Amino acid sequence: MGDVRATVGGKGPERQAVTPTWAAARSATSTSGCPPALGPSPVRERAHRSFPKEIEHFDIDRIVKAYGAAARRAREGGLDGIEIAAMAGHLIDQFWSPRTNHRTDEFGGTLENRLRFGHMVLEEVRKEVGDDFVVGMRVPGDEGAAGGLTPADCVGIATAMARTGKLDFLSVIYGSGNTDRELADVIPVYGRPLGAHLPVAAAIRKEVGIPVFHAARIADLPTARHAIDGGYADMVGMTRAHIADPHIVAKLLAGQEERIRPCVGATYCASRVETFCLHNPATGREAVIPQLVSPAPTTKRVVVVGGGPAGLEAARVCAARGHHVALLEAADRLGGQMIPAARTPRHAEKAGIIHWLAQETKHLGVTVRLNCLAELLSALAVVQFQDDLALQHEAVVDGRRRVHTVGLQWLVSLTDRLRDTLATASPGERGSTTCHSAVEQVLGHALAACAVHAGQARGHIQSLRLKAQ
Ligand SMILES: Cc1cc2nc3c(=O)[nH]c(=O)nc-3n(C[C@H](O)[C@H](O)[C@H](O)COP(=O)(O)O)c2cc1C
Ligand code: SF4
Incomplete structure (x- = not known):
């Protein structure tokens, strides 16, 4: 035998x-x-x-x-x-x-x-x-x-x-x-x-x-x-343990046991025909979301809005691809809706999802800003007072994929346009750009000021006109 x-x-x-x-x-x-x-x-x-x-x-x-x-x-x-x-x-x-x-x-x-x-x-x-x-x-x-x-x-x-x-x-x-x-x-x-x-x-x-x-x-x-x-x-x-993390053995052999993504027993994997995992979005979707994250061809600066499981996962993957990632969370702790979801003793293990993601994002060097509401005013504050963050981050991922997290999305698109305008301007030259909303107009002024202040712009913006709607 x-x-x-x-x-x-x-x-x-x-x-x-x-x-x-x-x-x-x-x-x-x-x-x-x-x-x-x-x-x-x-x-x-x-x-x-x-x-x-x-x-x-x-x-x-x-x-x-x-x-x-x-x-x-x-x-x-x-x-x-x-x-x-x-x-x-x-x-x-x-x-x-x-x-x-x-x-x-x-x-x-x-x-x-x-x-x-x-x-x-x-x-x-x-x-x-x-x-x-x-x-x-x-x-x-x-x-x-x-x-x-x-x-x-x-x-x-x-x-x-x-x-x-x-x-x-x-x-x-x-x-x-x-x-x-x-x-x-x-x-x-x-x-x-x-x-x-x-x-x-x-x-x-x-x-x-x-x-x-x-x-x-x-x-x-x-x-x-x-x-x-x-x-x-x-x-x-260890069936579900491998559904949550198919690289358990590889991580063990590599001396990275603490980086194993834990199965929290939610059994979403056995609740439907496809074997999807509540914790690991790549499981069952490997054709479009690989389990092993590969480096990106170019490094970007990424702001993730929201420190729930989706935002943390987005930050983790971006950081694992080699991007410089900042994550903004309005609350004083990470977890989002997982915090109430894990509150009863029976459901407490779900908190393991957040613990692991927080640990991984830390390991990968993600900058986490708690108590940072990523709405218009805070975005403006970021632009005005934290130009290192605002001007150097060129992409935004909204963890919930909702358009209204926003201030930052407008900020980004405007940043790109301003950067192009400013980059081609000669020193001392006056230029102009067009804003699509009053919000962009406000942000644009702040951005322009910061850009010049940070020495990233060769010219400066003279006027920001509000485009007729
Ligand atoms: C998505 C899923 C599919 C499974 N399919 C089978 C199966 O086809 N045959 C089987 O003997 N057990 C099957 N099982 C049960 C597992 O083999 C195992 O007994 C069970 O999940 C408990 O182990 P675990 O706590 O390590 O997940 C399945 C479990 C899951 C979660
Ligand atoms: S869905 Fe839940 S039980 Fe199933 S593998 Fe993922 S974490 Fe484990």
């Missing part, structure tokens, strides 16, 4: 595995374009609302073969291994669980009968992929629901599967997928303890004698270390 530690945990850059499941199982929706949903018994699944057809013997034969064919394709496609999904309401564990298996034939009733289908699948898969390919199985350690598989049941099932000698590893979860409530045990959200189900994995690890993986709110490296050092699991999955 394959060496699971070398393959799944190896250092090579191309270690990949995939999870074969059975998408037409009871947990399919009737509108998803799949064949009709099937189950060991016609028990409706509340989460997906399907009424499954009871699997007949000819169904079992073709489905078992389909598992094997899928595994073979995975191998032929160059993958290193597979994990067979037998948890959270997939077909194999539907046979295992008394909640969903009411059969009276050789696939129902006793544990031995309920295990039969899973054994058939495993045998077919191993036959198709051979012994030198990693095959694991994802199993429940406790379904955590009335009438479902108990911890003792799960230890028995896991032990039976491991004893076949056909598995390289088991991946243990807690929960089932029958309802959204139960699925929330499998993918626990913020407010739920970190690594809460580790003892469930440990109970199985103690018995099975093959490596055990576990995933569920192992959101950061300290929790991962605790899981491994404490003997709860041989390897941990």
Whole structure:
């Protein structure tokens, strides 16, 4: 059999595995374009609302073969291994669980009968992929629901599967997928303890004698270390942690653990078809927003208005591109709407978004000005009294993408025009430019004064006429 530690945990850059499941199982929706949903018994699944057809013997034969064919394709496609999904309401564990298996034939009733289908699948898969390919199985350690598989049941099932000698590893979860409530045990959200189900994995690890993986709110490296050092699991999955920051391992290897973008458990990533992340806007949009920020061809000076998550992210990316960035925030602290959003204890982890962004912007050298309302008057004040800031910043990003943050946007466009006018003027020459609003007229005077004062202009502005509207 394959060496699971070398393959799944190896250092090579191309270690990949995939999870074969059975998408037409009871947990399919009737509108998803799949064949009709099937189950060991016609028990409706509340989460997906399907009424499954009871699997007949000819169904079992073709489905078992389909598992094997899928595994073979995975191998032929160059993958290193597979994990067979037998948890959270997939077909194999539907046979295992008394909640969903009411059969009276050789696939129902006793544990031995309920295990039969899973054994058939495993045998077919191993036959198709051979012994030198990693095959694991994802199993429940406790379904955590009335009438479902108990911890003792799960230890028995896991032990039976491991004893076949056909598995390289088991991946243990807690929960089932029958309802959204139960699925929330499998993918626990913020407010739920970190690594809460580790003892469930440990109970199985103690018995099975093959490596055990576990995933569920192992959101950061300290929790991962605790899981491994404490003997709860041989390897941990960090699914959402990698959705929030796909470069966890690279940062760890580079000695930059403190720069890992933390997953805050909001589970926006699992709330829709696309895997988007509440914290990381690049996730799921890599084609247009790369995860790794590359340097800009030319360096600019950027003012970001607003120190909420969007403004901070804009400042972070601009700074990472090499621009000189100043961020203006009206309040006395960073965070914007995240401050009230993270106020209750259950939601407190969301504050991690702001902590990380504040830390990153600091690391990247962003100048942060708190208590700085970027409306007209403050913009004017910036122009008049802080010419270093006003005249040297040539671009503005509005974190909320709202036009009415403004004073600064007008300021910028006017700055550009004034700079062009002034740059081409001879010393002492009088010039003029046109303003599009009374606001620009006021700002223009201030700018001109500052420009001359700062020695950036060779001429000076004589008049700023208000363009007829
Ligand atoms: C967007 C998303 C998609 C997932 N898809 C699968 C899947 O196809 N198969 C599976 O076994 N688990 C799937 N999971 C569950 C994860 O494998 C994992 O068990 C769960 O997210 C808890 O681990 P975490 O706290 O590290 O995210 C998915 C989770 C998320 C967030
Ligand atoms: S949306 Fe992002 S931060 Fe929230 S749980 Fe998913 S990966 Fe973590």
